[in-house]
Amino acid sequence: MSGAVVFDLDGTLIDSAPDLHAAGSQMLTEFGAAPVTPAQTRSFIGNGVPTLVERLMGAAGLGSDPSQHAACLAAFTRHYEASPTANTTIYPGVLAALDDLEAAGWTLGICTNKPEGPAVTILRAFGLLDQMKVVVGGDTLPVKKPDPAPLFHAFDALPDGPRLYVGDSEVDAGTAQAAGIRFALYSEGYRKTPVADIPHDHAFADFAALPAIAALAR
Structure with a gap:
């Protein structure tokens, strides 16, 4: 059958949490924010990359401005796609x-x-x-x-x-x-x-x- x-x-x-965390950390650093913990990143996974980025921004105190989110999303995507399988x-x-x-x-x-x-x-x-x-x-x-x-x-x-x-x-x-x-x-x-x-x-x-x-x- x-x-x-x-x-x-x-x-x-x-x-994939280690590589998602690495990309998120690079993104936050790029925008002058402190990285979140690996455990936080892991807890944010599941609803897609835009939501992951939104949650990372919130946890790092970057707010939720739509233009800022778009810029952060582009940065996260760039960092992640550069090395999606390293860890x-x-x-x-x-x-x-x-x-x-x-x-x-x-x-x-x-x-x-x-x-x-x-x-x-x-x-x-x-x-x-x-x-x-x-x-x-x-x-x-x-x-x-x-x-x-x-x-x-x-x-x-x-x-x-x-x-x-x-x-x-x-x-x-x-x-x-x-x-x-x-x-x-x-x-x-x-x-x-x-x-x-x-x-x-x-x-x-x-x-x-x-x-x-x-x-x-x-």
């Missing part, structure tokens, strides 16, 4: 799990709030791009997660059959819930609340468990 598994990216397949790592077990899912007949894809260009760059750098038959980024459509449209867009590009979305955060859970699609929560990513408080069909801390979870969706 065919079917599709779509993944979030940051906090789900990869730990980013793939979570343990991801590569084997993706291979096992493909071997079991699942088609794979990505639905992330990260802009599509950097997402593709990172997937290519880690040898994951060929496995992902669709990549939907935060700028692919006019709306981002938790609006369900990006997730529908991803699944519509993949074969019919059972559907499973895999993510790590409240945003991902809300997206799956709005779309009416089964959701598997990776508990070791960037979530801000206890697992029990995040709507999910399955939760896992080890990617070795994911192929069996996917099989339950059939």
Whole structure:
């Protein structure tokens, strides 16, 4: 039986917080503000780069002026795209799990709030791009997660059959819930609340468990 598994990216397949923090620190320094902590940056991830920049600006006391935000966003993007994989790592077990899912007949894809260009760059750098038959980024459509449209867009590009979305955060859970699609929560990513408080069909801390979870969706 065919079917599709779509993944979030940051906090789900990869730990990108160190590189996002580095770009944010460079941006804040450029505008005369003190860097925020890595933990703060990590807590700001999930709603797309414009929101991440807005939160970094707020934490550093730069305010929320739209023209200032636009300038900071451009600076952050420049710094991040210059080195998006310097300190980013793939979570343990991801590569084997993706291979096992493909071997079991699942088609794979990505639905992330990260802009599509950097997402593709990172997937290519880690040898994951060929496995992902669709990549939907935060700028692919006019709306981002938790609006369900990006997730529908991803699944519509993949074969019919059972559907499973895999993510790590409240945003991902809300997206799956709005779309009416089964959701598997990776508990070791960037979530801000206890697992029990995040709507999910399955939760896992080890990617070795994911192929069996996917099989339950059939």
